[in-house]
Every structure is written in structure tokens, then in C-alpha cells.
Amino acid sequence: MPYTARDWDSHPPLVSPDYKSTVARGPTRPLVPLPQGLSELTGPVFGHDSIGPLDHDLTRNGVRNGEPLGERIVVTGRVLDDRGRPIPSTLVEIWQCNSAGRYNHAADQHDAPLDPNFLGGGRCITDDAGQYRFYTIKPAAYPWGNHHNAWRPAHIHLSLFGNSMASRLVTQFYFPGDPLLPLDPIFNSVPAGARERLIADFSIDVTEPGFALGYVFDIVLRGPDATPMEA
Amino acid sequence: MPKGQTPSQTVGPFFAYGLTPRQYGYPFASIAGAEVAAPDADGEHVRIEGRVLDGAGEPVPDAMIEIWQADASGRYAHPADPRGSNASFRGFGRVGTGTDAQCRYWFTTVKPGAVDGAQAPHINVIVFMRGLLSHVYTRIYFEDEAEANARDPVLATVPAERRDTLLARRIALPGGTTYRFDIHMQGPMETVFFDV
Structure with missing residues (x-):
């Protein structure tokens, strides 16, 4: 069953001149439409055996002689199709x-x-409800060379496959209330109305007492274009 | 209830310790690397290699290439392939261009078979890099499959003068066969990228 189309009202354009590196790297010719077949509707399958016991816990998986510095956080959410x-x-x-x-x-x-x-x-594998969960340290802002006094808002990079090559997604999520967001050409490359989806929610329910603040970030990937009932 | 797709963002320059740690020497296992087919997999064993070139013709040292392909008999290692899985074949590879002096990516694999009666043998490619806000899809076809390529329904949708950008060049070396496939992000030889 074909997947929904990539929604270009939700994704950034391939060339977005305020993010300068796109100018020489983003393709300039129109993408050629490709009817989905087995090549697009299959993709690599990763089982629980591809994950180590500490892979989901960044507060522990890099430890050499002590705990990492910074604010511990829980990051969790569901992976859904559209x-x-x-x-x-x-x-x-x-x-x-x-x-x-x-x-x-x-x-x-x-x-x-x-x-x-x-x-x-x-890395981790979602459970039966599509839920993922990481422990990590809250990342910080950092400067970059895009323009004078450019700073990236704090963010965590994510990579997902879903069930096929068509649902592949690499993205970044951000933290609520960050004053750098309106100044960031990478965040702003996403069409208005869609970019807010990249901001996680703070959750006191996910927060673990005495241990770590909780953030929720749900991820929506492309999926089969009809429900099984309609097929 | 329809939900808006989560927007794409660039992979950025610093993906290596998360996505390709073993290749770059980080103390973290990798979920995939350059070996797409094990040495004992059936089929013609080949190396696929190439560079990613930006609009100025400069090689890109911080791109990440993923490939996904069928085995030598044209089967995908995935439940949606009705022909059943081939347990000894995975079909997925992931390599960054930052560890080779010439900024090449490379994969060791077997040449895929035709996945259905119509399409020519091909390898599915996804390109990621700093400066690319949404990943792009392309395909590697093989120049020595001229007859199958001429019948391929996907190649037929590509303007004739651009089809060459999807053909890997066969180079027979003493150690085995290499297919060379450079990816041009822009310029007169801009690779065909697909809206999948």
C-alpha cells in the first residue's frame, strides 16, 4: 500500500538562503516524482538485539570516571504515522x-x-505503543558561523526509519521558551505553522522526582495512505 | 485523525558519534556500516564508491549516505516483500564521507537482482549532509545493464539527457569489480533526485 506523500508544506525547502550552506548543497532542479514500489515501501528492520543495554541512557553510556555534568532530563514520546x-x-x-x-x-x-x-x-526501539524513552543531559546553545553572532538554540538530533525508506526522517527537536528559536535560520527554514511541531513540551508528569525534568516530543512519520479497513 | 508530519531538519556536521560511530572511531557500536552483504552472500560481490560534490564541484567531507537494496535474486529483507526474507542478507548500509582522504563513501555488497519483472537492478540511496534540510532520494543503476535500463519504468520518467546521472560506472580492478557513482548536488551534472 502506498505511503502518504512527503508534505512539502511541513518540510523545509532544499535551498533556504538564510541557512547559507544550503546555497551550494541543496539540489536546484525539481525532484522527479517516483511511484512507490517495493524499493520504497521496504526498509531496514532493526530488532532489540541491535541495541545495547545502556544505549538509551546518555547519562551512563559515556561514563569513564564519574557522572556527566549538567541537568539530567527524560525525553519521551510516541512515534506515530500521519x-x-x-x-x-x-x-x-x-x-x-x-x-x-x-x-x-x-x-x-x-x-x-x-x-x-x-x-x-x-538509540532505542519503540515499544508496542510506539513509545520511546531516553535519559540524557540537557544540551546547551552554541555559536556557529552562519552569520554574525549566530547561535543555535539547544536541540537534540533524531533519526528514524519507520517501516520503510519512504518514512525515513532526520530532524532536530528544541526546548520550549528558547529565545534563540526566532533567530535560528535552521528552525525558521520550516514553513510557519509547521515549525512549532519541533518544540518539545515540558511535562511535570514525565519529570522524575528528585532526579530529572521531563520533556515530551511526539514524532509523526509518513505511513500507509489508507487504514486497513479501506484497503 | 490526520496528523502533520514532523518537519525534517539537517543532519548537521556532527552526526558521526551518533550515526556512524564505529567508522569514525568512537566507542559506541554502529547499527550499520559499509558492509551491506556478508562475504558469503550469494551473488556478484562488488564495491560501490563515489563522492558527493557541491555546487562548486568541491567534494563534501561531511555527508552521510545510506543505501538499501535487494539481494542478488531481487528480494528485500523486509516483511513487505512477499517472497520471504533472505536471512543471510541485510541490504542496508550507512557511511559518512569524513574518514576517506578523497571524501569517498564506499560499500561492499552484491549486485542486486531485479526486484520485479519491470525494473532494472538498482540500489536505493538517501543523501544527508550539513546544508541539506531535507534528505534526498536517488537511485544507482548499473551502466552494464543497458538492456534492462532501457526498459526500466522509473528511468523512463527521467528526462533522457539526465539519465546518465543515475548510472554507476563499472571499473574492473584486480581485486574485484568496483562501481563508481558520484553524486552531484547541483550544476550541469546535477544528479536526479526523486520525490518518493
């Missing part, structure tokens, strides 16, 4: 900078400290 059906047993990968705004990557030259006890990468 008809509202949960997507169980699907891989969710995340990566982020540390609590000082520094990525654990040789190319990150920002003069902020690395944390020897924080790697910044994690």
Missing part, C-alpha cells in the same frame, strides 16, 4: 552536544569544554 497510528518496534537514534554546548567531534572547534563522561549518542 493517520495517528503508533509505530511499534522502530529504531530511534539521537545525538547532541553536551551541557556546555560542545559536540564530541573533532570538527567542533567551539571553545567550550568536552565532558569526559558524556558521549552524546543514543
Whole structure:
């Protein structure tokens, strides 16, 4: 069964000049429509055996000699298709900078400290209700070279497959109330009316007493274009 | 109740320790890498390699390429393929362009079979990079499958003068066969990207 189309009113354009790197890297010719077949409606399947026991807990999976510095958070939510059906047993990968705004990557030259006890990468598989859950450290803002005095709002990167190559998604989510959001050309590249979907909700119910603040971020992927009843 | 799709955002420059940690030397397992087919998989074993080039013709050192393909008999390792899974074949690979001096990606795999009666053998490709806000899809076809390519219904929808951008070039080397497939993001040779 074909999947819903990529909704270009929800996704950023391939060239968005305020985000300067898009100018030489985004394709400029129209995409060629491709009727979905088996090549598009299949994709890699990752089982629980592809996940290590600490992969979902970034407060512990990079520990060398102590706990990572920063504010512990819980990040959870559901992965749904665009008809509202949960997507169980699907891989969710995340990566982020540390609590000082520094990525654990040789190319990150920002003069902020690395944390020897924080790697910044994690993954998990959604449960039967499509729910995922990570423990991590709240990432910080950091400067970048896009324009004078440019700062990225704090964010966590996400990568998802859903059940096919057609539902593939790489994105970033942000934190509520961040004053940098209206200034960020990457956030603003998303059409107005859709970009707010990238902001997580704070939740006192998800917050764990005495341990970690809770944030909820639901993710909606493309899915089969009809319910099984209609098929 | 329809729900709005979660918008895409760029993979950014620092995906390596999350998505391709083993390749880049981070102490974290990878869920996939350059090996798409195990050495004992059936079929013609080949290497696929190439570069990603930006609008100035410069190689991109921080792109990530994912491929998804059928096995040598044209089966996908996925429940939606009615022909049943081939347990020894996974069909998925993921490589960054940041660990090779020439900014190449590469995969070791087997040449896929035709997935149905109509389509020519092909490999499905997704491209991610800093400066690309939404991932793009393309396909690798094989230049030495001219007859099958001429009948392929997807290639038929591509303007004739752009079809070459989807053909991998066969290079026979002493160590085996390599197919070369460069991805041009822009310019006169801009690769055909699909709206899937």
C-alpha cells in the first residue's frame, strides 16, 4: 500500500538562503516524482538485539570516571504515522552536544569544554505503543558561523526509519521558551505553522522526582495512505 | 485523525558519534556500516564508491549516505516483500564521507537482482549532509545493464539527457569489480533526485 506523500508544506525547502550552506548543497532542479514500489515501501528492520543495554541512557553510556555534568532530563514520546497510528518496534537514534554546548567531534572547534563522561549518542526501539524513552543531559546553545553572532538554540538530533525508506526522517527537536528559536535560520527554514511541531513540551508528569525534568516530543512519520479497513 | 508530519531538519556536521560511530572511531557500536552483504552472500560481490560534490564541484567531507537494496535474486529483507526474507542478507548500509582522504563513501555488497519483472537492478540511496534540510532520494543503476535500463519504468520518467546521472560506472580492478557513482548536488551534472 502506498505511503502518504512527503508534505512539502511541513518540510523545509532544499535551498533556504538564510541557512547559507544550503546555497551550494541543496539540489536546484525539481525532484522527479517516483511511484512507490517495493524499493520504497521496504526498509531496514532493526530488532532489540541491535541495541545495547545502556544505549538509551546518555547519562551512563559515556561514563569513564564519574557522572556527566549538567541537568539530567527524560525525553519521551510516541512515534506515530500521519493517520495517528503508533509505530511499534522502530529504531530511534539521537545525538547532541553536551551541557556546555560542545559536540564530541573533532570538527567542533567551539571553545567550550568536552565532558569526559558524556558521549552524546543514543538509540532505542519503540515499544508496542510506539513509545520511546531516553535519559540524557540537557544540551546547551552554541555559536556557529552562519552569520554574525549566530547561535543555535539547544536541540537534540533524531533519526528514524519507520517501516520503510519512504518514512525515513532526520530532524532536530528544541526546548520550549528558547529565545534563540526566532533567530535560528535552521528552525525558521520550516514553513510557519509547521515549525512549532519541533518544540518539545515540558511535562511535570514525565519529570522524575528528585532526579530529572521531563520533556515530551511526539514524532509523526509518513505511513500507509489508507487504514486497513479501506484497503 | 490526520496528523502533520514532523518537519525534517539537517543532519548537521556532527552526526558521526551518533550515526556512524564505529567508522569514525568512537566507542559506541554502529547499527550499520559499509558492509551491506556478508562475504558469503550469494551473488556478484562488488564495491560501490563515489563522492558527493557541491555546487562548486568541491567534494563534501561531511555527508552521510545510506543505501538499501535487494539481494542478488531481487528480494528485500523486509516483511513487505512477499517472497520471504533472505536471512543471510541485510541490504542496508550507512557511511559518512569524513574518514576517506578523497571524501569517498564506499560499500561492499552484491549486485542486486531485479526486484520485479519491470525494473532494472538498482540500489536505493538517501543523501544527508550539513546544508541539506531535507534528505534526498536517488537511485544507482548499473551502466552494464543497458538492456534492462532501457526498459526500466522509473528511468523512463527521467528526462533522457539526465539519465546518465543515475548510472554507476563499472571499473574492473584486480581485486574485484568496483562501481563508481558520484553524486552531484547541483550544476550541469546535477544528479536526479526523486520525490518518493
